[in-house]
Amino acid sequence: MKSTRPLMAAIALTAALSAAGILSARAANVIDDWANIQAAPPPTLQPVTVDAKTTALLMLDFLHSNCNSEHGKRCIASLPIAKKLLDEARANHLLVVYSAYGKNTEKDIWDQVAPTGGEPFVVSFLDKFIGTDLNKILKDKGIKTVIVVGSAANGAAFGTASGAAQRGYSVIVPVDGISSDNLFAEQSAVWNMANAPVISSKITLTTVDMMKF
């Protein structure tokens, strides 16, 4: 019994220090601790009712070059979901804006989620507000809220959702409409949108089926 006392005292001390937050200071950097780090709890999804007049749907980078069976399987799996959302948005006369990156054009977008005549299309990397007139396109139509879907979750979707939030838009992100074949990257993009300083206050996470028009 005696010999367990120091151990018990050490455990009690450790618990007390942990509770005081003292042990959470870094002993090592995050790379050293990597394998022991647990994901934070998942964010809560919310039902959303969309105001058709002031909301735009952003369909980001649903391109054959990044959304394919080699390195975009989850993106391909999200296409029917994105198409359902697109059909609902068009039926409710929402503004729909499409994007690509690099040298891709509108023709590189998957047919089932491709723009029809007159729907705006912008080209940029990641944050589609940078180097495009996306902000003007939205402001000219009185848009206050954007729905963001596309790939990659940690690229165009995260970059553009963050860019929109920082420009004062409310942002709706159906998590089943954004994707990355790297699940850790998709998970962290979703968690960050729900928790990052400044932007998270503007972002609502949902699913396509939880959205009403």
Added chain:
Amino acid sequence: MRQSWLVCGIGILAAALLSGATPPAARAANVIDDWANIKAAPPPALQSVTVDPKTTALLMLDFTHPICNEKTKPRCVASLPAMKKLLAEARDNHVMVVFSTAGNQTPKDIWADIAPAPGEPVVNSHANKFQNTDLEKILKDKGIKTVIVTGVNANGAVLYTASEAAFLGFKVIDPINGSSAENEYIEQYVVYNFAHAPLISSMVTLTTSDMIKF
């Protein structure tokens, strides 16, 4: 035998269909449903860095008492001695240093150990410190091509300022022991994002403050 070949053939065909040769009908689950089963990707490698003092600036973001304190961000307070050392080395080598604050904070809210010296610029903005400030001009006027980004929050000022710097064409050095958040999960995915996110990853070098040489 014939029958088994037929079954085998159907099996191969089904496997080919399911494996993504054609689009699967729908995703079985979303990332929230899969949450508990997702494992961290492998850690990125850290690199030693030698910086050019003439074209490099050190950004020290939001090391202010309201953001960086024992109560809410003990990991930030723990990073201060290493940041003080890095700041001293940068000044010794005449590297430009820029500070930031957020919200209604002033330069007086920055920890005294690493506070701006007279003449060192301080910008004020949320998250992305290039937004609504003249940070880009401050850097470009001095011919800066590379920024060392340190600060808190890792998923706020550091993530968004480093990302914007990369968008604007600056090379970014991230000493990971200088980017802190309220928990290690945040720091982990920010570091991972710098190493793997499209475009940004090609502009960011991950290191530690001790691995930076001037």
